[in-house]
Amino acid sequence: MPDPETRNAAGPAKDTGGTHEAEGRSPRDPFAGDPCQTEGRSFVQSLGDIKPIxxxxxxxxxxxRNFRRAERLVGVEGYEKPVGRIDIAHDGxxxxxxxxxxxxxxxxxAILEAFKAVQFPRITTLTAIPEPPPGVRLSDPSVFPCYNSEGEFVMLHQRYETPTGKGFIPWTRWSDGQWRKMEPETLPFFGLPETRNKATLFIHEGATGADRMRRMIEGDLPWSEFPWRAEVEHAAHIGWLGGxxxxxxxxxxxxxxxxxSRVIIVSDNDxxxxxxxxxxxxxxxxxxWILAFDNRFDEGFDLGDPFPEVLFDEEGVYIGPSLKECLIPATWATRKLPAGGRGAPTFVLSDAFAPMVAYTVEPPRIILRNNPSRDFRLDAFNMMIRPVSDVKDTAAKVHARVECQHDRLLYRPGEKSGTLxxxxxxxxxxxxxxxSPSPGDPGPWLDYLEHVFPEESDRKLAMRWLATLIAKPSIRMKYGMLLISTTQGVGKSTLGHALRLVLGARNVSFPSEGSLVDSDFNSWLARKRLIFVNEFYSGKSRRAYDKLKPLVTEDHVEINEKGVPQYELENWAHFILCSNSDAALHLDGEDxxxxxxTVSEGKRDKVWWDRLYRWLNAEGPGVIARWADEYVxxxxxxxxxxxxxxxxxxxAIVESSRSEGQQFAIQLGEHLTSLDRQVILRTRDVRAWIAQQRGFRDTSDSRLEKPDTILRAIKTVPGVTVWANAMRPKFGATRDSVVMNFSPRPGVKWAEIKDRLTDIQGVSADEPF
Incomplete structure (x- = not known):
């Protein structure tokens, strides 16, 4: 936009006949006199000079409004609403x-007769602004010069406050050299010269929002209190006038x-x-798209206003929604086919809307391509898109477009979003x-990791795992992390907060232990890279361990969501389980x-945590991403x-996870390896001995562990070999697993070693050890 302070010198008026007229009207200058007018007619300053009018x-x-139009206005919640219009032809x-x-x-x-004696000046566009209207300063922030797309001045838009809202004065320059409070037939936009060579357009309601964006982009205002800089600074910003x-x-x-390429309409928040x-x-x-503010923004808010204080934390860090999260689709979704006879009209998906969406058959979803992680069930999509569609079931119209069709929904970290x-x-x-990675000092992150993982060797293992998670999205690690500290408040949950900021909120979920273990529904697993559980405690029960086992290692999972048939999805989830109990999760010795x-049992003071969270909520996430890239x-x-x-x-956790029977089994295994001869025991004898040690009558007691559980424990002892499953030897008509304190050579037959078979008494296990 031309600088108003440097354009005060009068410039020549271009005899263009005024601005373009509204659609459906003649493009001829609406303010030009009739060709038959004579020089004897006198100029009038306003319609008020013509008494009949x-x-x-x-x-x-x-x-x-001008020499050719008048309106009857009523005030509606701070706006002037035209309810009636008068158009006056050149002859009256x-x-x-x-x-x-x-x-x-x-x-x-009377009006026709009066018009025979008068003629009217014409609106002129100017290459420079002359002296401003009386009482108007071009440097006033409430005065907005408006230009056409060729950079010619058209109108001064002056904003003022009223007890009930706001008002506007349209100042235009006329061919008689006078300023008048008259608007052209077609209102100009504020900010048009800046739209050249821009792909994205923001259309603001009024001039103030567009002017604030312009001033920040040009460096006249700081960006410090505007959190959406990256999304707006390379776009064009104009204001539509009049409300x-x-x-x-x-x-x-x-x-x-x-x-x-993209248009975002920013209306007032009402x-x-x-x-x-x-x-x-x-x-x-x-x-x-329409930028729709939520209820944390004041009614009537626009981007010309300061962001509400509630959207910033105590340290001034922005904690509100992103601009992208406030966008709702506004491309008209349907178009009407030409009439082909009687009956209801037929609508199809518009060619403008089709490139914005995709659908998948399994599961049935519709996806907004600009925000692919935001997929919708069909009924939810129909409700969301209804304001910009002619039909209730827009999803069916999407299904009819072959370019939108996809067989299945994929979640492939490391690949671009879209069709695969x-x-x-x-x-x-x-x-x-x-x-995205960004430069900066990762010191706060490294200090945090040193605090949470005080043992250097363990910290290196944790850092390698975390760096891989962040920097290598195409790799799915086949193990997670279990973080246990008996002291509360050492900062385990902070790790989940930090990773959510780095990985993106839609890629992380925070389910409860009950959701993981007790529920058949697992929507918390779908389309996630990280599952972070803050409070996990399953005791010595294997149920949680066994249920999580395939989720940690399997490449595909069945997703079970309420109201949707189960469907298969690639599994990219990594697990971090946190607990304050040593009995958080049963772990096998061969896990x-x-x-x-090892997790810290010490605490840091509030000042340290406040400093860390300020960093995490500001530049921290990008710096952590950069750290991860460099680490790997x-x-x-x-x-x-x-x-x-x-x-x-x-x-230590494995040891504490073992049941009493498993602990006896390990003691027996260690006793076997201490013998100076090779021996073999049947599993039934091992279980009988464990039952005796625990005071059970026999092996039918329901409290006694199953054979597989005992064998898993005893074979963790170095030097112990177990023959189970297909390798079980035959004893008469039955087969039984065996435990031995040596490693048979490959291919050995049972007949070659069965002479080592003995019983509990034969290994002196009936004596204390």
């Missing part, structure tokens, strides 16, 4: 529309004709503003990545699924097939 307008309560013929009374026959004759009841006065067709935005959206093609042909089918990848590092480059990453490394803490 002035009397008529006063009688019907109308306000002149009056035409009315809306809620307004026509002139009487006497009044019309929600003046939408039809702007030339939307010409604006839409400039070929925008119902009328949203309805006006919806009307404007119909003028544009594909990729049109996988395993002979056409899928749609809904994965969206997290924060390969959980890294169990320097130190490597966890390969997809690796098993969880052993730790001292894990061995």
């Amino acid at each position: 002035s009397d008529y307008l006063r009688r019907v309560g109308a306000t002149a 013929t009056v035409t009315v529309s809306g809620d307004i009374e026509e002139p009487s026959e006497f009044e019309q004759r 929600v009841y003046a939408v039809s006065k702007s030339d939307w067709r010409a604006l839409a004709g400039q070929g925008w 119902e009328k503003g949203l309805n006006a935005a919806k009307r404007i959206a119909r003028e544009f093609g594909s990729n049109t 042909n996988v395993d002979g089918s056409r899928g749609f990848n809904v994965y969206e990545g997290g924060v 390969r699924r959980y890294l169990v590092p 480059r320097k130190h490597g990453w966890v390969a997809a097939g690796e098993h969880a490394p052993d730790t001292h803490r894990k061995r």
Whole structure:
């Protein structure tokens, strides 16, 4: 936009005949005199100079807008709403529309007669702004010069406050050199010269929001209090003038004709503003959106206002929604087919809307391509899109478009979102990545990791796992982490908060232990990279361990969501389970699924935590992503097939996870390896001995562990070999597993070693050891 302070010198007026007129009217200058007018006619300054017109307008309560139009206005919640319109032809013929009374026959004759003696000046566009209107300063932030797309001045838009809202004065320059409070027939947009060479257009209700964006982009205002800088600073920003009841006065067709890649309409935060935005959206093609603020923003809020304090924490860090989260689709979804006879009209999906959506057959979902992780069930999609559709079932219209069709929904971290042909089918990848890496000092992150994982060897294992999770989305590690500290408040949950910020909220879920273990529904697992459980405690029961086992390692899972048939999805979930109990999760001695590092039992003060959270809620996530990239480059990453490394803490957890019977089995195994001869025991004898040690009458006691449970424990003892399953030797008509304190050579037959078979007495296990 030309600088108003440097354009005060009068410039030549271009005899262009004024601005373009509204659609459906003649493009001829509406303010030009009739060709038959004579030089003897006198110029008038306003319609008030023509007494018959002035009397008529006063009688019907109308306000002149210019020499050719008047309106009857009513105040509605701070807006001036036109309810009736008067159009005056060049010869004085009056035409009315809306809620307004026509002139009487006497009044019309008087107006026609008066028009024979007058002529009117014309609106002019200027290459520079002359001296401003009386009492108006161009430096006033409430004064907005408006230009056409060629950079020519058209109108000064002056904003002022009233007790009930806001008002506007349209100042235009006329061919007689005078400023008048008259608006052109077609209102200009504020900010048009800045729209050149931009792909994205923001359309603001009024000039203030567009002007604030312009001033921040040009460096006249700081970005410090505006959290959406990245989304707006490279876009064009214009303001439509006149408010929600003046939408039809702007030339939307010409604006839409400039070929925008994306259009975002920013109305005031109220119902009328949203309805006006919806009307404007119909003028544009594909990729049109409405920026809809939620109830944390004040009523009437626009981007010219400061963001509400509630959206910032105590340290001034923004904690509100992103701009993307506030967007709702506004491209008109359907179009009417040409009439082909009688009956109800037929609608199909519009060509503008089709590129914005995709659908999947399994599960039945509709996806917004600009926000692929936001997929909708059909009924939810229909309700959401109904305001911009002619039909109730828009989903059916989407299904009819072949370019929208996909066989199945995919979740493939590391791949671009969108269409992927996988395993002979056409899928749609809904994965969206997290924060982008950014430079900065990772010191706060490293301090946090040193606090949470105080043992250096364990910390390196945890850092390698975390760096792989963040920097290598195409790798799914086959083990998770179990974080246990008996002291509460050491900061385990902070890890979940940080990873949510880095990986993206839609890729992380925080289910309860009950949701994981007790519920048949597992929507918390679908389309997630991280499952973080803050409070996990299952005691020594194997139920939780066994239920989680396939979820940690399997590549595909069945997703069971309420109201939807089960469907298969690739499993990209990693698990972090946190607990304050050593009995958090039963772990087998041969467990390969959980890294169990030592976690701090100490605490940090509030100042330390406040400083860390300020960093995490500001530049921290991008810096952590950069740290992860550098870490895997320097130190490597966890390969997809690796098993969880052993730790001292894990061995202690495994020990505490063992039942009493398992502990007896291990004691027996250790006793066997201490013997100086090779021996073999039948599993039935081992169980009988354990039952005796525990004071049970016999092995039928329900409290006694199953054979497999006992064998899993005893074979963890170094030097013990177990023959089970298909290797079980035959004893008469039955087969039984056996335990031995040596390793038979490969291919040995039972007949060759059965002479080592003995009983409990034969290994002196009936004596204390």
